[in-house]
Amino acid sequence: MDQNKIMPKSTPRTYSRYSCDALTLLGGLIRAARKERKLTAQEVADRAGISRGLLQRIEKGDLKCEIGAVFEVAAIVGVKLFDADDDTTLRSHIRQTEDKLTLLPKSVRKKSKVVHDEF
Amino acid sequence: MDQNKIMPKSTPRTYSRYSCDALTLLGGLIRAARKERKLTAQEVADRAGISRGLLQRIEKGDLKCEIGAVFEVAAIVGVKLFDADDDTTLRSHIRQTEDKLTLLPKSVRKKSKVVHDEF
C-alpha cells in the first residue's frame, strides 16, 4: 500500500565532508577561471562537448558528474589539477609511488583508451 | 535497413589526452595507496559505499565514473588531492581566486548538500 509513489527506491549515496568541500572548491575555481577568460558557459560547454546544464552542475560542485567531463572543463578553462611541471601535484606524487607499484605482483599498465582532442 | 542493431545511437564522448592521463595517474595512485595500506578492494568499496566493480573502474582511470565516488575513494585510501595544508593545491588556489569570485555579480555561495561521514 505505501507503494513506490515518490519514494526513492534506492537510498541515495552519501559523501564525506571532504569530498563535498573539494568539489565545491574545484567548481568555484573553474567558474572563476572561466569568467576571468571571459568565456560564456555555452562556449566552454561546446568546447568540452557537454551541455550547458552539465557545466552549471560542474561549477556548482555537483558530486554526481562524470569525472571525465569535469577534467575536460578544468583543462579548457586553464585549471590544471595535475600540472606536469608542478612538482607538488599528482604527477610527482605518482613518481614517488610508481616504483612501489611496479614492485607489486601484477601491475603491467597498458593503456587502451581512445583519445582525441589535442591540448 | 541499417537500423539500430549494434549501432551506438549517440556518438560516444571523446576526451583530451590530458584528461585521460590525469585520470590514469589518479587511478594508479589510488591503487598504490590501497595496496600500501593492505586494504582489499572489497573493504575500500564497502567503506566508500560503492561496488567492487566501480572501484575497479576507478583504479583503472575510467573517465565515466561519478567524481564523487572517486573523491571518496581517494580520501579513504589517503590520496589527498587538495590538502588544506599544502599551499600548492586547490585550496590555496581558491584563496587566490575567491576574492575575484566575490567581486563577480551573483556569487552568493550557499551550500545545501547533504553531508554524512566524518573524516
Add this chain to the structure above:
DNA sequence: ATATATTGATCCATATATAGATCATTTAAT
C-alpha cells in the same frame, strides 16, 4: 602440494546522469 582469498572480467536489470528544450531572471550594451 591444497585450500582460501582476492582479483579481473563480463553480463544484465535498474537507477540515474545527461542533453535539450523552455522560461524567468539577471547582466551587459547601446
Add this chain to the structure above:
DNA sequence: ATTAAATGATCTATATATGGATCAATATAT
C-alpha cells in the same frame, strides 16, 4: 530606458553508469 545576451532553474526522454551476480585466474596462506 530598451534591447540583447547570458545565466539559473526546471522538466522529460533517452543514454548510460552502477550494483550484483557469476566465473576464471591469480595470489596468499597453511
